[in-house]
Amino acid sequence: MKKISQWVVQHKTLLKTLFVAILSIIVSAELLSIAKTISFEQLATLFKETPIWRIFAMVLIGLLAILPMSGYDFTLKKMLQLDYKPLYILETSWVINTINNIAGFGGLVSMGLRSEFYGKKASKEIFSALTKILLFVLSGLSIYSFISFAAIHFFHANDYLKQYWPWLVGGSLYFPVLYFVTGLKKGGLLGGLERKFRMALLASSFLEWTGVVVSFLSIGYLLGVSFSIWEVLPLFIAAIIIGIVSMIPGALGSFDVMMILGLSALGIEREVVVLWLLLFRICYYGIPVGIGMIFFFKHIFKNFDEKYEGIPKQLTLEIFHKVEAGLLYFSGIMMVLLATVPQAFTDFPWLSHLNPFRFHIVVQFPSILLGFTLLIMGRGIAAQVKRAYWPTILLISTAIIYSFVIDFSFITIFYLICLLVIVIVSKSELTREQFVYSWEWLTIDGIVFGALTMLYLIIGVFQLPELPHRSHRFMSFFLLPSEKIWLSGFVVISVVAACMLLLVRYLQGPKKKIAEDVNHTDVQTILETYGGNSDSELVFLEDKSVFIYRNEDEPTVFLQFSTINDKCVVMGDPSGKPEDFADAVDAFIQEADRWCYLPVFYEAREEMVMILHDFGYDFIKMGEEALVDLDTFTTSGKKMRGTRAVLNKIKKEGYYFDVLQPPFSNETMAALQDISEEWLDGRKERGFSLGFFSETYLQRNPIAVVKNAEDEIVSFANIIPSYTKEIGTIDLMRHHPTKAPSGSMDFLFIHLFEYMKEEHIQYFDLGMAPLANVGQSRKSFLQERIASLVYSFGSHFYSFQGLRDYKEKYASQWISRYTLYSRDSWIAYVMIALLILDNKPIDHDSK
Structure with a gap:
């Protein structure tokens, strides 16, 4: 007995397993017997x-x-x-x-x-x-x-x-x-x-x-x-x-x-x-x-996420958000198609399997309305707008309840519940306070909405069950449409369009731009404390908005920008403390994203390319900036022989160079305005990347002039500071069409070089040569070739090659300038935005 007891103890695991196995076999046999x-x-x-x-x-x-x-x-x-x-x-x-x-x-x-x-x-x-x-x-x-x-x-x-x-x-x-x-x-x-x-x-x-x-x-x-x-x-x-x-x-x-x-x-x-x-x-x-x-x-997942510092959670939420937006679009399209071409889901089995909804879940009009509403909410979710969350929850919940009441389907309900769960889980991805309908989104949605609307008008309404059966061929519908059919379609589409507009307006919320009025005190403090660049002085034209970055409540950096559609186009590099540029750009991008805007950085230098690369920005070359090394510049040599002849001729005719210091008298300003208007010859002035005639702006800094023997001003250029000793430049450069001698611009430039050299400035900035050496090679980036095509086709004010050739004779070196844009922006629309801003006329009455 003792041996048996010991054997049982030693083999208890085996015996237990056999017991469970035998019992399972008996139970299984009994279950099979019952099943019969x-x-x-x-x-x-x-x-x-x-x-x-x-x-x-x-x-x-x-x-x-x-x-x-x-x-x-x-x-x-x-x-x-x-x-x-x-x-x-x-x-x-x-x-x-x-x-x-x-x-x-x-x-x-x-x-x-x-x-x-x-x-x-x-x-x-x-x-x-x-x-x-x-x-x-x-x-x-x-x-x-x-x-x-x-x-x-x-x-x-x-x-x-x-x-x-x-x-x-x-x-x-x-x-x-x-x-x-x-x-x-x-x-x-x-x-x-x-x-x-x-x-x-x-x-x-x-x-x-x-x-x-x-x-x-x-x-x-x-x-x-x-x-x-x-x-x-x-x-x-x-x-x-x-x-x-x-x-x-x-x-x-x-x-x-x-x-x-x-x-x-x-x-x-x-x-x-x-x-x-x-x-x-x-x-x-x-x-x-x-x-x-x-x-x-x-x-x-939480333990895994903590181990890898939150990156898995961030990636998962981003994937969920993209899936969520895609499913909303997919659902909307399927519901509209189901009401428009129900026969297609019968004739094409693959389409029927793809569709999560049943035909009888809703009748045609509610299906059309629900489908387009899902599309709008899909856009709101894709845009990460907070205001889209509860309407989407309500919309999906309504669809779930409706499917229970009208036509119960496990597949439909399971699909909608999964979609609802994804919406709830990815709520944290909805971070934007308002909705700005970008040109890119309008293009995508316009194609989808337009195609579905036309399909409904041409096919869907024609097949509505309440309409009388028509024995003529389908093509006759295009040639001789029934007024009743078109009226029904017009009413449906009108109601749907009105609902869509209301939803879009709701998503937009109270329109807000991330703009501050120019605070002259803060801007001047930044420039005088930390320095600026050749574009910094343009801020005082007040035709652009300003974003000021504060480090521990101290203003250290500012960016100047203009907003068009959803694009906040920043002009040039940030101005201020270089060590804070990355933080300032980060703060600006976050603030722009919060209000559904996408920053575009225009005419930025290579240093900004490196900073913005870390933020996921793409870039294209926009042209080259000409710099004159004032220490080595000379008018001697064969290359400048023609220029020397022009200068000597102008000088012999009694013209001379002078630099006027502010404040300027009314008579001086009137003379300068007269030259500007004659030079414009009826053309509208442009702003953004260029200066325009503004008395307040011109009164800030010295103005270089060319005068004739009668002391009458015939040409002028306002000198604008970069707030460093490294670079000097000018903004407006204008001459009287009849009173200024031929070559007066060269005369003005040469003397400006000498003047700034005496001021111990190292380089003179001649400005940009837009699209210089951009997209010329077959191996160039496609974006740069598109940019060159759009910009060249759209601009009527520049002879780009002529401008490049003129500056070439003075330039000691060329510095590449770039445009940087988010990957959510399309390069063609970025270029259109730049083209509009660069060619937008200035309303002097509002200045």
């Missing part, structure tokens, strides 16, 4: 006849029945004095208990999961505490075993049920023995548990098994089954006890066989019993564990 007696057609009919609201009620009760099990985890928290938040406890409890319900294995799975979730903060005491919890899990079942035993003896239960009294007695004894032992022992795995914790665990266990019982019985009542609770309860509890003893995960099979046989013996049809058990498995086990797996993977 069941009509699956009747089972399917019973399910279809069950009202959907009852199915929902079953699911809700099943979910609520899981909640009491969180009591174990809150008790564990108090036992080990853990500092986890309640939400974390609820989520982890749901994961642990729902997975354990499916897996079983005597509660070992719950111990392992709890050790994983809580063990890091209580590694020493965790095993002892989990063992005590595991022992109390069945205490509530023990109480129900006693109630069931009493029921079959005192409530005249069916004789069939009395055969289970030994199992119920055994279950009833579990809790009293456990409570006595744990109260008696003062230490070890079974002792040392305070009375308040024993009572808390008992309460949690009783509520857990109450939830199981209520969930099972409620499903029976909702299916319309007539039964006595005092008969079903003992059978249910006995089946659970036998299932636990069988050690089969989730008691799958053993419990079901007992319930099918037992409930059938109580006079309930087997098909009804099978449906009852199936819905119980789904509502109490399946759906809750599905939610539990979501929480489980959330926990794993």
Whole structure:
């Protein structure tokens, strides 16, 4: 006997496995035998006849029945004095208990999961505490075993049920023995548990098994089954006890066989019993564990995300956001097509499989309206606009409810619920305060909306069921359209268009531009403290907006820009403290993004290319800037022979160079304005990248002039500071068409070079030669070739090559200038925006 006992101990794992395997085979054979007696057609009919609201009620009760099990985890928290938040406890409890319900294995799975979730903060005491919890899990079942035993003896239960009294007695004894032992022992795995914790665990266990019982019985009542609770309860509890003893995960099979046989013996049809058990498995086990797996993977992902500093979460949300926007567009297009060309979904099976909606879910007009609304919300979501969130939630929820009421479809509802979940999960990606409809988005949406609208007018309305059947060929519809058809289409499209406009207007919100009026004090402080560049002085023309970056409340950098459509076009490089340029650009991009604008950086230098590359910006070369090295410049040599001849001739005619200092008299300003107007010859002045005649602007700095022998000004150029000794330049350069001698510009330039050299300035900036050496090679970037084509075609004010050739004779070196733009912008539209801004006439009356 002793040898047998030792052999059993040594091979207990093998014996346990064999026991479970043999029992599983027996149960499987019994299930197959039962299956032969069941009509699956009747089972399917019973399910279809069950009202959907009852199915929902079953699911809700099943979910609520899981909640009491969180009591174990809150008790564990108090036992080990853990500092986890309640939400974390609820989520982890749901994961642990729902997975354990499916897996079983005597509660070992719950111990392992709890050790994983809580063990890091209580590694020493965790095993002892989990063992005590595991022992109390069945205490509530023990109480129900006693109630069931009493029921079959005192409530005249069916004789069939009395055969289970030994199992119920055994279950009833579990809790009293456990409570006595744990109260008696003062230490070890079974002792040392305070009375308040024993009572808390008992309460949690009783509520857990109450939830199981209520969930099972409620499903029976909702299916319309007539039964006595005092008969079903003992059978249910006995089946659970036998299932636990069988050690089969989730008691799958053993419990079901007992319930099918037992409930059938109580006079309930087997098909009804099978449906009852199936819905119980789904509502109490399946759906809750599905939610539990979501929480489980959330926990794993959170740890993974923390390990890699939040990058996985950011990438996942970005992917979710793109999928969300794509699905909204896809849904809208499918709904419009479904109402417009329903026959296509019948004739082309692949299209029918692709479509998540059923034809009868909505009639044509609501489908058209819902489809286009989804498209607009798709655009709002794609634009990351906060105001799109709740309308999208409402729209999808309405579609879900409508599908339930009008034409229930699991595929449609599942698809819409998934879409709703994605919208909710990716809410944090909606960061913009308003919606600005960019030219790029208008182009895409215009193609989609236009194509769908025309398709509806030409085909959809023609096929509306309420219209009389037309026997003529389809082509005649194009040639001789019915007034009724076109009127119906016009009404539908008008209503849809009005709704779309209202939605777009709602998304736009209160129009706001990221603009500040020019604060002369702050701007002047920045320039005088940190310096500027050859474009900085243009800010005082006040034809552009200003963004001022403050480092610890001290203004250190400013950018000047103009807004057109959704593009904030920054003129030149930032001005101010170079060390803060990257932070200033970052702040500007973030502020622009918040209000749904995309910055474009125009005529920026290579240093800005490097900074903006880190922000994901693309760039194209816009031209070259000519610099004259004043230390090495000379008019001697063969190259300047023609220029010397012109200078000598002008000088002999009595013309001379002078630099006037502000403030200027009214007479001087009148003379300069007269020259400017004659030079313009009726043309409108332009701004943005160029200066224009403004008395306030001209009064700020010295003006270089050429005068004739009568001391009359015939040419002038205003000198603008770069606030450094490195570069000097001018802005307006104008001459009188008849009074200025030929070559007066060269005369002015040469003397300006000499003047600035005396001021110890190193370089003279001759300005840009737009599109110089841009897109000329077949190997050039496609963007640069497109830019060159658009800019060259659209500009009527420059002879680009002539300007390049003129500056070439003075330039010592050429500095490349670039335009940088977000990858969300199309280069053609960027160039159009630049073309509009560069050629926009200045309204002097508003200055």
